[in-house]
Amino acid sequence: MAAFLILYIYFITYFNIFLYNVQPGINYIYSTGESEYTGEFLDMAAQMKDSSMDFNYILNSKTMTFHKPECEKASRIGTKNKIYSYAEREELIGAGYTAAECCNP
Numbered sequence: 442m443a444a445f446l447i448l449y450i451y452f453i454t455y456f457n458i459f460l461y462n463v464q465p466g467i468n469y470i471y472s473t474g475e476s477e478y479t480g481e482f483l484d485m486a487a488q489m490k491d492s493s494m495d496f497n498y499i500l501n502s503k504t505m506t507f508h509k510p511e512c513e514k515a516s517r518i519g520t521k522n523k524i525y526s527y528a529e530r531e532e533l534i535g536a537g538y539t540a541a542e543c544c545n546p
Contacts, residue, residue: 500538503519506541507540508541508546
């Protein structure tokens with residue numbers, strides 16, 4: 442027990458542990474503790490396993506295209522690349538997505 446206590450005190454005394462927050466779209470300034478939104482991701486996009494909720498578009502993260510929810514080709518997108526989005530068309534285009542030619546959303 443004494444050896445464990447000595448090792449524990451040594452560890453606490455000589456090691457610093459840093460935990461970093463790598464939340465996408467947020468830039469942290471660790472020296473001041475401040476953060477800012479970078480706009481690199483869509484706030485209104487959510488990757489879900491259950492698609493029973495109402496949404497505006499289906500995004501394909503691999504091809505960077507977006508489809509109407511009723512589009513047949515959107516149903517073929519793999520679950521790894523499928524994102525259900527509540528964003529508006531202009532927001533998606535501004536984020537680098539293009540409208541799919543099959544359904545022209």
